[in-house]
Amino acid sequence: MGEQPTDSASREDPRKARSRARLLDAATALLVKGGTEAVTIDAVTRAAKVARATLYRHFDSGTELVAAAFCRLIPPASAVPEGLDLRDQLVSLLTRQARLIEEAPMQLTAMCWLGLGPGLGAVDDTPGHPELRSLRRHIAEQYKAPFDRVFASAAGRELLAGVDYELAMSQLLGPIVFTKLATLPPLGPEACARIVDDFLHARAAAS
Incomplete structure (x- = not known):
């Protein structure tokens, strides 16, 4: 028998990962287009075609969802230039x-x-x-x-x-x-x- 996966990522339900990704895709698109006020629970679930109950399994509130969408849009930190004083x-x-x-x-x-x-x-x-x-x-x-x-x-x-x-x-x-x-x-x-x-x-x- 083969070894069972041990890390949490490999044990994660792929359906759960897909539903979270759809919610974040929808929230991010709404945030870019209409700002924070556009990222409502109803708007996100409608755009993602995901039930409200599913959204609340991923995020505690609409505020948490907005924060997650912002995280997607902020670029990584700048590298420190080398060879300079x-x-x-x-x-x-x-x-x-x-x-x-x-x-x-x-x-x-x-x-x-x-x-x-x-x-x-x-x-x-x-x-x-x-x-x-x-x-x-x-x-x-x-x-x-x-x-x-x-x-x-x-x-x-x-x-x-x-x-x-x-x-x-x-x-x-x-x-x-x-x-x-x-x-x-x-x-x-x-x-x-x-x-x-x-x-x-x-x-x-x-x-």
């Missing part, structure tokens, strides 16, 4: 983030939805909500992980010695997010370089 690494990453926000507005919508959505403020303090937690981690990975790797270097640790890391991230990424929220012209490479240079000069003056 600290300043040029930061300029490269910031320029990529500015382009990412400009080209992928759904990412910014997800951030606003997480921050302002009804009943989402206490997500981190309550059990459950796996899809919301996954979306939070996804966004954090997208924005912070590349900078985490840069600031983990010897030069990065020296630069941030005694500085609140969250504040440093806000100083670098804040202008990019504000520009998008305020519907101002997007920041190009020169503006991103200026943000990094101002940040580095402020750090040098404070040390």
